[in-house]
Amino acid sequence: MKYRSVFRPGLFAGQVAVVTGGGSGIGRCTAHELAALGARVALIGRNASKLESVCAEIADAGGIATAHPCDIREEEAVRQTVAEVLAAHGRIDALLNNAGGQFPAALRDISLKGWEAVVRTNLTGGFLMARECLQQWMQDKGGAIVNITADNWGSMPGMGHSGAARAGMVSFTETAAMEWAPYGVRVNAVAPGYVASSGMDAYPPAMAPLLRSAADGVPLxxxxxxxxxxxxxxxxxxxxxxxxxxxxxxVDGGRPQMRAGWPQMQSKEGMDRPAVRPFQGFPLARPPKVLQSDEG
Structure with missing residues (x-):
């Protein structure tokens, strides 16, 4: 089954796209779409077996992908991995900084080790990947970078370490866009809201009721x-x-604009109309287990 992209065939023909966190979730999905549109995709992540599995999926669908295990939090590892991608593909036209991770905890309970682990994964690693792609290729040839941040407008109670890192990624995106424009490099970010992705199954069982009710706070x-x-x-x-x-x-369904008690927002009338109907372009997508039953 081929990816059902809304974009024209061959849009990225001849281009190479690097996708961090490419072994699962949004990274896996985007890697499939980019490959379906003609890009050669370099998948980066810490779990080699997951990367190889996605490479096999993409190959089965007629695309080209390579696996490059790397801990993006480690500067020298990132430097060597970007060089490895260039050796394998000869160019880097696009970078998706998607790798990330966090755990639920109140700020008062987060250790320094826990704080630094999340910030290094969600912010520092993205900086290192972007800097190396710039220095090793894009400052001479141009390119496009997309950083993944989060729906953290206002606050992220229970995930303060992630909120701080994601807010930092927004500022990094804005600054890099200014500094790197002379090189012909564009830098933008995507802020997903609640996404029915496999990452939800990584949270502890106690969060299952909250995850299953999350959509109630979204206008759509x-x-x-x-x-x-x-x-x-x-x-x-x-x-x-x-x-x-x-x-x-x-890309959040308007969640930051939700206001408690606003009467129009309580109705589900119209939620199956074409303009707001879920887009299912990825044939291999499966809903997270936590959303499939009340037991999680």
Whole structure:
């Protein structure tokens, strides 16, 4: 089954796209879409077996992908991995900084080790990947970068370490867009809201009720599909976004605008109409287990 992209065939033909966190979730989905549109994809992540599995999926669908295990938090490892990608593919036209991770905890209970682990994964690693892609290729040839941040507008109670890192990623995106524009490099970010992705199954069972009720706080009364996030990323990496840089594209169903008690927002009338119906472009997507039953 081929990826059902809304973009024209061959959009990224001859290009190479690097995708961090490419072994699962949004990264896996976006890697499939980019490959389906003609890009050669370099998958980066810490779990080699997951990367190889996605490479095999992409090959089965007629695309080309290579696996490059790397801990993006380690500077020298990132430097060597970007060089490895260039040796394998000869160029880097696009970078998706998608790798991330966090754990639920109140700020008062987060240790220094826990704080630094999340910040290094969600912010520092993205900086290192972007810097190396710039220095080793894009400052001479140009390119496009998309950073993944989060729906952290206002606050992220229970995930303060992630909120701080993601807010930092927004500022990094804006600054890099300014500094790197002379090189012909565009830098943007995508901020997903609640996404029905495999990452939800990584949270402790105690969070299952909260995750299953999350869509109630979204005006569109549902979660995003992985393909809806991927489509936003692919647009920002494409030539159609050639005059867009330094911006954050929210893909969150309007959640930050939700106001408690606002009567219009309690109705689900119209939620199955074409303009808001879930886009299911990724044939291999499966809902997270936590959303499939009340038992989680």
């Amino acid at each position: 009364k549902r979660m995003a599909t992985e393909a809806e996030i991927s489509a936003a990323i692919v647009f920002l990496l494409s030539e159609a976004a050639s005059f867009i840089t330094g911006t954050v594209l929210r």
